[in-house]
Amino acid sequence: MENNLKAVILGRIEAIANAEKITKAELGHVSRELLLYVPESNDIDVVNKLLLVLTPMNKATAILFFKHFLPWTSEETQDGDFSRFGGKMKKEKQVDRKLAAIKEFLSVEENNIWTWAGQNVNVEYKPKDFAAQVTKAVQTALKGEKKENGETPPLPVQDIIAAVLRAGIPVEAMLTLAQERIEEMEAAQAMAKAA
Numbered sequence: 001m002e003n004n005l006k007a008v009i010l011g012r013i014e015a016i017a018n019a020e021k022i023t024k025a026e027l028g029h030v031s032r033e034l035l036l037y038v039p040e041s042n043d044i045d046v047v048n049k050l051l052l053v054l055t056p057m058n059k060a061t062a063i064l065f066f067k068h069f070l071p072w073t074s075e076e077t078q079d080g081d082f083s084r085f086g087g088k089m090k091k092e093k094q095v096d097r098k099l100a101a102i103k104e105f106l107s108v109e110e111n112n113i114w115t116w117a118g119q120n121v122n123v124e125y126k127p128k129d130f131a132a133q134v135t136k137a138v139q140t141a142l143k144g145e146k147k148e149n150g151e152t153p154p155l156p157v158q159d160i161i162a163a164v165l166r167a168g169i170p171v172e173a174m175l176t177l178a179q180e181r182i183e184e185m186e187a188a189q190a191m192a193k194a195a
Contacts, residue, residue, distance in 0.1 A: 070085070
């Protein structure tokens with residue numbers, strides 16, 4: 001069983017490796033072809049279609065690549081994330097600069113999205129801001145949410161505190177912080193009266 005399972009796993013790893021090679025090669029070719037096709041045809045939708053089929057990491061790289069070269073605006077979600085490429089840029093100088101950059105880039109036959117990314121994309125680990133996420137979750141819970149497909153009512157403060165306690169926050173830590181907050185408020189009130 002163990003050797004059979006290992007053979008299956010190794011087969012899957014090989015299939016993934018082959019798929020990655022094909023994806024990398026095809027994305028390299030299509031990146032050059034799109035730099036030629038889109039400015040001539042004004043068909044930005046083909047880039048948007050490509051972005052829909054890419055893995056998150058390849059998509060992020062492609063967005064940076066096409067934003068750098070193509071004279072098209074990008075549309076964003078309400079959260080400020082990239083959504084899709086939209087209309088062509090209006091300023092002629094901007095368009096001309098981008099088209100000149102495409103011409104220069106494509107003049108080197110080896111250039112593609114991967115050579116560009118190797119020189120221009122720095123993948124950095126960005127630590128999560130858990131404090132901000134917790135704060136936002138509590139704020140949302142306090143006010144509730146209205147969405148197109150329904151509404152979530154606000155959560156009572158007692159339920160939020162109960163959830164925090166269930167998550168493993170010690171009661172003593174909460175009491176200590178509450179006491180510190182009370183002392184800060186009293187000090188601020190005393191300073192306001194003295195002024």
